[in-house]
Amino acid sequence: MSPEKKNQIKEFIDSLNKQEQAWTNGYLDGILNGIPATESLTPKAGAENKKITIAYGTESGNSKKIANIFASRAKQEGIHAKIVSLDQYRLSDLPKEEYFLTVISTQGEGEPPASAKKFYDHIHQNGFKLPKLKYGVLALGDTSYPMFCKAGEDVDQQLGSLGGSRIVDIQRCDVDFDSDAHHWMNEVIQKISGNHTASEPVSKQVKKSTGKKIYEGEILTNINLNDRGSSKKTHHIEIACEDVYYKPGDSLGIVPHNPVAVVDAIIAHTGIDPERTFVHRNDTYSVYELLQKKLNIIYLPERVVAKYAAHVRADIPHIKTGLLNLLQTYPVKDAAHFEIFLQQLEPTTPRLYSISSSLETVDGEVHLTVARDAFTIEEELKFGLCSDLLCSLKAGDKIDFYIHHNDQFRLPDDHKDVIMIGPGTGIAPFRAFLSERESAGASGRNWLFYGDQHFVSDFLYQTELQQWLESGVLNALDVAFSRDQPEKIYVQDKIRQKATEFFQWLENGATLYVCGARRMSEDVEKTILELIAKSGKQEDAETYLNELKSTGRYLKDVY
């Protein structure tokens, strides 16, 4: 776009009031999605005095984006729309709602986003009814996950069993959600306004999944950052990929392939024809492709083991186990018998890893910081399928991946301060942040809290952080090594030691980021609430922190 055009647009937009801007937003969105626009700001007949609440539960920002578009579309129709994030929603308002529309995504194992947890738990409690409630649910998800749109389905079902009446059926959306989401919005608006001429519904396109762009990368370097004597293995992996695009805060997604030896053993054991094809989530694959690339066969969750038990009519203990192990211990009758069960297997869950680089400093590269996941099943040491695979890659090896964008975890403007709390692999996005800020010459201050077990062997990216400290990119670096002294010291203890300064940074407008283990993030939050309360300036620490959340100044990426 030419600078003149840009200026014209900017001038025009500045001349509009908030309501007019919202209308324009919806207008443009309509054009881009091929929806005939309404010409005026005048409310449509029939829609007056209709009040709707649009509540969103978001992890990466998509639900929020849709909720915003929806709100401006509704306003365009003269509907009074209130928009709220589920973590800011007052639960006591629920029985008073007339129209309650939820836009909610689903996380890894079918759980709701962290920001929707409180709401989700609340509606799963008994003891209250919502007879007045008219509701609808737009569920965002990803068909490559086993529990596709589970959180949305749960909300839809639960609001119904609490006595609410569903005004439209739940709409499940895959990663390319645009057309499905618009279809649902139109349907809701028509139901509420009772005005069937309001907007022509977009014809629902039949499409193939999925909208994810798959990149092929080549491994440049793969080193274990932990020194000898460490109980951990954390790999720094550099991947070359010319046309890759991402921003600091994004993650890289991988669907790990199953070991060929296991696939071959399953085929040999069952006698199934590896060339036979089946439809799996809208696409057709051969049995071999399914077993090697698509289905989870390595660690079946208990619910799948239970299905297998029913299929072979055997009494199988409820534990996580591998398909091959099941087939060997509790055999199927024949290949045909196995084929039926094959279709009950779940897809392999994609694994997400926070990207630890910035394109500003390493063009055409993605860096990862991957901890090899070790655990025991029946006293046998096992390693996570994907982290083990990543850690064993050699320079020159190829890998397929996609970029998982996360607009809920972005740097603020260059002149703003940031506080980053990222122990262990939680440091990954902050290495990306610091690279980005260094190359931008950002004037805002940067403060990092890092921690791990031992200083000598587990200080990830130590020399890089020292360099940033020396050059002034890092204004402060506080580290906590839990096992270098008799008493355990964690990042939250370091935060507590610097409470006064920490609060000053917040007062000064700093954005607060937490990345890493969920448990850690809870302990850190507790400490931050304490220090806000003790600052003496804030009567209600919860309110203060909620304010940070709602203004996008307290962001978490936890797992």
Next chain:
Amino acid sequence: MSAENLSGIEKIKQASDALRGTIKQGLADEVTGAISEEDKALVKFHGMYLQDDRDRRDERAEKKLERLYSFMIRLRLPGGLLSAEQWLATQDIAGEHTTGIIKITTRQTVQLHGLYKSHVKPTIQAFNEAKLHSIATCGDINRNVICSAHPRQSPVHKQVHDCILYVRRYDR
């Protein structure tokens, strides 16, 4: 000696506030296992040398880790004498805070290696509790004469030993 002709180390000593330097701040800095150049010269007077494992330099650099720094700490043992209790304490300290190896030197003292920065304070505290210390054992200070620590190899061993026991008796 005129002030201009002072050697580098003498200048550091002179500016060090009676050998304090910035050792305290240096030990509190948790981002590095090392201390400043000036403090490296000064800790010698407190009985420590800063070292790093040269064989590990390349490997650590690849892992984005700094050099493997640690201190050597050497005790001041008048007459080279260590009581049984003190020997046991030294064994515990060596195991808990250093490589676990006790080196007996030709100048009749003992030294421990591989002492990481975070262990310096507890080590010195533990020595203090065992009535041991490391003050003035490195750098330009006097030491014990070279003499075998083995009683049968040294004609003056018994004489020195008896003398120290005599002093200790009056020390109590």
